[in-house]
Amino acid sequence: MRNKKILIVEDESRMRRLISDYLKKDGYLTLEAEDGKKAIEIFEDANIDLIILDIMLPEYDGWTVCRKIREISSVPIILLTARSEESDELFGFELGADEYITKPFSPKILVARVKTLLKRVYPSNKNMFSFNGLLIDDSAHKVFVNDLEIVLTPKEYELLSFLAKNPEIALSRETILTKVWGYDYFGDLRTVDTHIKRLRIKLGTQSHFIQTVRGVGYRFEVQK
Numbered sequence: 001m002r003n004k005k006i007l008i009v010e011d012e013s014r015m016r017r018l019i020s021d022y023l024k025k026d027g028y029l030t031l032e033a034e035d036g037k038k039a040i041e042i043f044e045d046a047n048i049d050l051i052i053l054d055i056m057l058p059e060y061d062g063w064t065v066c067r068k069i070r071e072i073s074s075v076p077i078i079l080l081t082a083r084s085e086e087s088d089e090l091f092g093f094e095l096g097a098d099e100y101i102t103k104p105f106s107p108k109i110l111v112a113r114v115k116t117l118l119k120r121v122y123p124s125n126k127n128m129f130s131f132n133g134l135l136i137d138d139s140a141h142k143v144f145v146n147d148l149e150i151v152l153t154p155k156e157y158e159l160l161s162f163l164a165k166n167p168e169i170a171l172s173r174e175t176i177l178t179k180v181w182g183y184d185y186f187g188d189l190r191t192v193d194t195h196i197k198r199l200r201i202k203l204g205t206q207s208h209f210i211q212t213v214r215g216v217g218y219r220f221e222v223q224k
């Protein structure tokens with residue numbers, strides 16, 4: 001799954017950088033705009049997942065930016081403002097902002113709010129198994145290595161999916177054969193080895209997920 005892209009709109013560069021640094025530390029991608037006009041330009045060009053929007057801005061203010069963006073998108077918006085009057089808050093919600101954070105705020109709290117909001121707006125697919133550099137989409141039977149789809153045979157897919165759903169467990173060849181090929185399969189245990197070998201080649205740089213357990217079989221290793 002690609003990292004979420006967050007647009008930070010704030011004219012005060014120190015503040016902008018601070019927010020950006022905190023978000024990047026948490027694995028988000030960030031884009032920055034120092035005024036309202038630029039914010040809209042960036043928003044129209046980039047695939048933004050969330051906007052952190054200051055109210056007091058040059059060019060267009062935050063209210064205007066919020067209204068203009070709402071005309072074209074339902075992207076989550078968190079408003080930042082030094083003003084804490086309730087009327088402003090209500091105004092923000094009327095314009096379609098999702099959250100409201102009053103300055104001064106702790107960057108950690110902001111990051112936590114971002115995380116919660118993203119989870120609410122983009123609920124993660126339960127059928128996605130996501131590891132560092134490896135994504136298994138169990139609904140579509142698709143596998144992505146470093147964001148690029150790799151093509152697996154149905155058996156290779158079942159094998160990988162079975163391993164990934166049983167992480168950190170040493171699985172014997174017998175178990176794998178039974179679960180992936182079925183009880184009535186009469187092939188020999190080397191079938192597992194040949195499929196593992198092909199799977200590792202296809203996983204390339206991410207083949208480390210499949211570890212050999214000597215004398216037993218294989219283990220899907222999440223920690224590198």
Ligand code: CA
Nearest residue numbers: 011054056057
């Ligand atoms: Ca400002």
